[in-house]
Amino acid sequence: MSLGADRVAGQGEGSLGLRLRRQVVRARREGIRHLVLIGSDLPELAVEDLEAAFAALDGGAPLVLGPASDGGYWLLGLGWAGGAAARREGPRAPRLFAGGSGPITWGSERVREQTLAAAAREGLDATLLPMRADLDRPCDLGRWR
DSSP, X not given: OGGGXXXXXOOOSSOHHXXXXXXXXXXXXXXXXXXXXXXXXXXXXXXXXXXXXXXXXXXXXXXXXXXXTTSSEEEEEEEOOSSHHHHHHOOXXXXXXXXXXXXXXXXXXXXXXXXXXXXXXXXXXXXXXXXXXXXXXXXXXXXXO
16 A cells, blocks of 8 residues: 555544544454554644654553644554453453543544543553644634645
């Protein structure tokens, strides 16, 4: 595949949380050791950002988030250490998208906060990457004009 990607998997239908959960379940089922999910709305994304995410996962971080300036995140990375049994059993990442004290309000300025609360509930320590701006609305284009 071009650009160094081994393969691409379709997101499927549903909310962002459901689409993220689907990719995590697929990765666990296929025995993937490190999973990094990014949006396609990141003008500032650099190869160093992805290298930092994978380095954190290689170092044993169970969860990596790239915080977005709007309260969400631009990257989600999950790592499963150990053998196949450890990857099947944990971390409990699919529950990560259920929220810490209720459903995550996808598209709101509370997404990162709610995801971090869910991670804490699941015993997942988060490694945070640098803050970046993503493009969610037409007004977000202003800084790149």
